[in-house]
Amino acid sequence: MARQVFVLVGTRKGAFVLESDAARRSWQLRGPFCETWPTNHVIADPLSGTLYAGGGNEWFGPAVWKSTDLGASWTHSSQGLAYEAGQAPVKAVWSLAAGADGTLYAGVEPAGLFRSTDGGESWSHVDGLQKHPSRPEWNPGGAGLILHSLVLDPSDPNKIWVGISAAGVFASEDGGATWEARNRGTRADFMPEGQNYPEFGQCVHCLVMAPGRRGRLYQQNHCGMYRSDDGGRSWESIEEGLPSSFGFPAAVHPHDPDGLYLIPLNGDIKGRFMPEGNAAVWRTRDAGASWQANRTGLPQGGAYFNVLRQAMATDTLEPAGVYFGSNAGGLYASADEGASWDCVAPHLPTITSVETLVLER
Amino acid sequence: MDEAGEKMEAARPAPVLVRLPAHLVVLFPGADRLVPLHAASVAEMVEGLDALWPGMRERICDETPAIRRHINVFVDGRRARLATPLTPGADVFVITAISGG
Numbered sequence: 001m002a003r004q005v006f007v008l009v010g011t012r013k014g015a016f017v018l019e020s021d022a023a024r025r026s027w028q029l030r031g032p033f034c035e036t037w038p039t040n041h042v043i044a045d046p047l048s049g050t051l052y053a054g055g056g057n058e059w060f061g062p063a064v065w066k067s068t069d070l071g072a073s074w075t076h077s078s079q080g081l082a083y084e085a086g087q088a089p090v091k092a093v094w095s096l097a098a099g100a101d102g103t104l105y106a107g108v109e110p111a112g113l114f115r116s117t118d119g120g121e122s123w124s125h126v127d128g129l130q131k132h133p134s135r136p137e138w139n140p141g142g143a144g145l146i147l148h149s150l151v152l153d154p155s156d157p158n159k160i161w162v163g164i165s166a167a168g169v170f171a172s173e174d175g176g177a178t179w180e181a182r183n184r185g186t187r188a189d190f191m192p193e194g195q196n197y198p199e200f201g202q203c204v205h206c207l208v209m210a211p212g213r214r215g216r217l218y219q220q221n222h223c224g225m226y227r228s229d230d231g232g233r234s235w236e237s238i239e240e241g242l243p244s245s246f247g248f249p250a251a252v253h254p255h256d257p258d259g260l261y262l263i264p265l266n267g268d269i270k271g272r273f274m275p276e277g278n279a280a281v282w283r284t285r286d287a288g289a290s291w292q293a294n295r296t297g298l299p300q301g302g303a304y305f306n307v308l309r310q311a312m313a314t315d316t317l318e319p320a321g322v323y324f325g326s327n328a329g330g331l332y333a334s335a336d337e338g339a340s341w342d343c344v345a346p347h348l349p350t351i352t353s354v355e356t357l358v359l360e361r
Numbered sequence: 362m363d364e365a366g367e368k369m370e371a372a373r374p375a376p377v378l379v380r381l382p383a384h385l386v387v388l389f390p391g392a393d394r395l396v397p398l399h400a401a402s403v404a405e406m407v408e409g410l411d412a413l414w415p416g417m418r419e420r421i422c423d424e425t426p427a428i429r430r431h432i433n434v435f436v437d438g439r440r441a442r443l444a445t446p447l448t449p450g451a452d453v454f455v456i457t458a459i460s461g462g
Contacts, residue, residue: 035387059431059457060385060420076388077416082424089423 001360005315006070007323008042008051009331009345010353015039015053017071018345024321024335027344033074034065038092041310044357045098051357052120054106056092064093064106066120080123081106081114095310097150101157107147111138111164113176126176134167134181134200141165141203141222148309149207151217161217161232163207168200169219169232182232187223206250206309213257218288220250220309225262227288238288243275249312253337254320258287261314261322261338263307272306279303281312281324283338297341298332305330310353317358325351373399374449379406382457385421389414403434404443406453421455431458 007018007027014032039055053065053074063076082090088110095107104116106123113126129135138145142165149163158175161182168183181200188195188202203222210216215231218238224245226235239245244264253259262282266275274280279298282291305328315321322338325331331345331354376397386392392414400406411418423429427443434441435454447453 035384059429060388061423061429063419078419079416082419085424085426087424089425 003317004359004361005317005321006044006357006359007313007315007331007333008044008353008355008357009325009348009351010039010042010053010055010310011325011329011349011351012038013349015042015051015065015071016345016348017051018331022317024317024333027333029345030071032349033067033071034076037063037065039065039352040092040094041096041353041355043096043098043355045102045104046357047098047100047102048119049357049359050119052096052098052104054093054096056090056109062090062093062108064096064104064116064120064123077121078123079121080125081108083112083125091144094146094148095150097152099152099157100154103157105150105152105160107150107162109144109146110140111145111147111167113147113150113160113162115176128172128177129162129170129179132170132179132181137201138164138167139201149204149219151207151209153209159231161207161209163204163219165205166201166203166222168202169204169207170200171232182228183235184233185228185235185237186219186221186226189223205248208250208252208260210252210257210260211254216257216287218250218252218260220247220262222246222268225250225264225288227260236288238284241291242282243280243293246272247307248309249307249324251312251314251322251324254314254316255318256285258285260284260288261312262291263312263324265306271304273304274306277301277303279305281322281334281338281341294334294338294341296339297334297343308350308352311351313354313356315356315358321356323354323356325354327351377406377447377449377451377453379410379453379455381410381455384457385417385455388420389417392417400447402443402447403428403436403441403445403453406447407443432456433458 003022009016014036016031018027042053051067056062063078065076106114114123151161153159170179206220217228225239247264251261280293305326312324322334329348333344379396398409
């Protein structure tokens with residue numbers, strides 16, 4: 001049986017799909033899909049192979065697109081993807097996640113969570129999140145008040161973590177009925193002195209779960225990089241050894257809970273691009289105790305791009321592939337765990353998300 | 362159609378004529394750019410479109426409920442809201458704003 005690898009790319013002008021074999025040396029690019037709608041996140045349900053793309057169009061509002069033929073054809077729906085009448089309307093879908101039980105979740109702007117149990121045909125509001133007592137005090141980050149990170153426990157469908165900018169990390173252990181803030185140990189440098197470790201209000205940028213080690217999460221925050229070993233109840237800084245404390249995406253190694261990839265930028269008030277114009281993906285193999293820069297094949301000098309919060313991913317092959325896409329439209333791929341890189345699609349629209357799918361066919 | 366049916370059809374007011382933008386129509390396979398509909402208000406017109414092509418309501422309206430911010434509906438040349446009444450034979454244009462792209 002041959003393995004096919006798909007890289008799913010969300011962009012400001014639609015979704016794209018790249019395809020290769022297990023060697024991952026050459027890639028075929030297809031797209032743009034989704035009628036060139038701004039697409040914030042494209043994922044695959046690994047069980048069914050169905051692709052889902054979430055986005056929002058300034059004219060036509062939010063929608064989740066669906067393809068059951070690996071991108072050849074798409075349908076869309078937003079049935080139920082709305083707040084109650086009179087609320088600020090849902091502007092766009094920002095993040096998608098497929099649970100092990102087939103449930104699909106969508107995080108939206110303004111921040112909220114929706115669930116579909118019929119493969120994205122219809123949606124219902126998980127309104128427990130809106131009932132958290134901190135809700136009236138949530139403030140939008142630079143990209144709006146967005147629910148951009150969605151983490152589902154692979155073995156317990158009742159456990160959900162979300163990242164909201166700039167409200168912080170919240171978790172539910174009862175399928176979304178009740179939530180608690182989980183930000184202890186993460187900084188809010190933008191708050192007045194003495195108020196830098198609030199219960200909520202942190203500007204989380206990306207939240208991911210490590211494979212094979214219960215309770216381990218990593219996050220890239222506006223103010224630092226962190227690891228949690230207790231499901232987010234407490235966080236420890238892992239930024240020492242990195243060129244800055246600022247960046248957007250984080251991607252876990254698919255097989256090693258101590259493996260993490262980050263792309264630190266030069267700083268939040270210095271342009272938010274690659275430090276000194278030299279692109280690097282930083283890797284830890286020891287859960288953040290030490291870091292190595294990977295630059296081979298990446299542009300050195302003149303690389304004034306950034307990488308957005310959902311725009312880095314790994315695949316599940318051995319050795320693992322690592323992928324990221326830039327705001328300047330370059331998609332970079334590594335087939336050797338990040339050691340060396342190729343630009344496999346140099347001129348896409350601004351890349352908002354990168355995810356992968358591996359199929360045995 | 363029998364004679365009674367013909368009389369009823371003749372008595373029914375003329376439909377409004379709705380013109381839809383290409384990039385809305387493309388989202389709904391089989392949808393037409395030019396749609397004759399019986400509707401007494403813009404809200405009823407949107408319901409009629411949604412009945413023909415399920416999901417079209419959500420593309421034109423948000424949950425306020427209101428016509429989406431970057432979509433304009435013109436009735437006989439005047440900008441309309443959901444509550445705007447439609448007279449038989451009215452010309453309705455659904456137009457996407459240039460600001461939306």
